[in-house]
Amino acid sequence: MSKKTIVSIIITAIIIISVVLPNQRSDDQDEHSMHINHTAKSHAIEWTPSTRNALVKEMQSITVNYQDLVSALAQGNWEKVVESSHAIYSSFILKQELSREDMEALHRILPDRFIEMDKQFHEQAQKLETAAQNHDPELAVIYSGKLLEGCVSCHQTYAHKRFPGLEKKKATVPEH
Numbered sequence: 001m002s003k004k005t006i007v008s009i010i011i012t013a014i015i016i017i018s019v020v021l022p023n024q025r026s027d028d029q030d031e032h033s034m035h036i037n038h039t040a041k042s043h044a045i046e047w048t049p050s051t052r053n054a055l056v057k058e059m060q061s062i063t064v065n066y067q068d069l070v071s072a073l074a075q076g077n078w079e080k081v082v083e084s085s086h087a088i089y090s091s092f093i094l095k096q097e098l099s100r101e102d103m104e105a106l107h108r109i110l111p112d113r114f115i116e117m118d119k120q121f122h123e124q125a126q127k128l129e130t131a132a133q134n135h136d137p138e139l140a141v142i143y144s145g146k147l148l149e150g151c152v153s154c155h156q157t158y159a160h161k162r163f164p165g166l167e168k169k170k171a172t173v174p175e176h
């Protein structure tokens with residue numbers, strides 16, 4: 001093997017290690033935090049009447065938009081997919097026009113993990129919007145699946161009283 005070959009093998013190895021290792025670490029962290037969610041008992045959020053109202057409004061709007069986008073995606077109606085995923089993205093509860101009191105209440109009552117899940121959910125919507133702009137059905141399907149995963153996992157953690165069908169049976173981490 002020439003020196004040049006050895007050097008390029010080493011460089012390739014470094015690139016692979018630097019790309020793969022950080023990802024693995026964050027996967028582990030995700031799994032770890034999911035595990036915590038799956039074993040923790042109560043996640044009741046102390047909504048005030050007006051913050052609950054804002055949440056319900058957001059949920060009703062994302063339900064309609066999600067249904068629309070799934071249907072539009074199946075038909076390759078990209079304009080509609082872009083529109084619906086953009087509407088989901090911009091319905092972020094913390095970005096709604098809330099009074100200062102409601103904003104402060106939200107920051108007080110929402111656990112960090114909820115905010116993180118909500119943020120992740122809206123980021124998936126943004127990625128879906130981009131995939132739709134690029135007319136990329138494979139990627140759009142992946143992100144629409146991730147969005148649904150986002151609904152279910154947040155409801156499992158923070159809304160299982162409301163949706164008993166999503167009550168976790170035991171502390172198992174689902175396979176992906």
Ligand code: HEC
Binds near residue numbers: 055121147150162
């Ligand atoms: C980050 C957390 C989170 C995400 C993501 C999320 N939800 Fe929710 N959702 C909630 C919470 C919390 C409630 C309220 C439960 C309660 O009433 O206490 C709720 C309630 C709802 C309701 C009932 C609203 C009503 O009329 O009272 C619907 C419908 C709903 N969600 C649909 C969805 C759909 C569809 C998605 C995904 C496309 C989704 N949600 C994603 C947290 C979330």
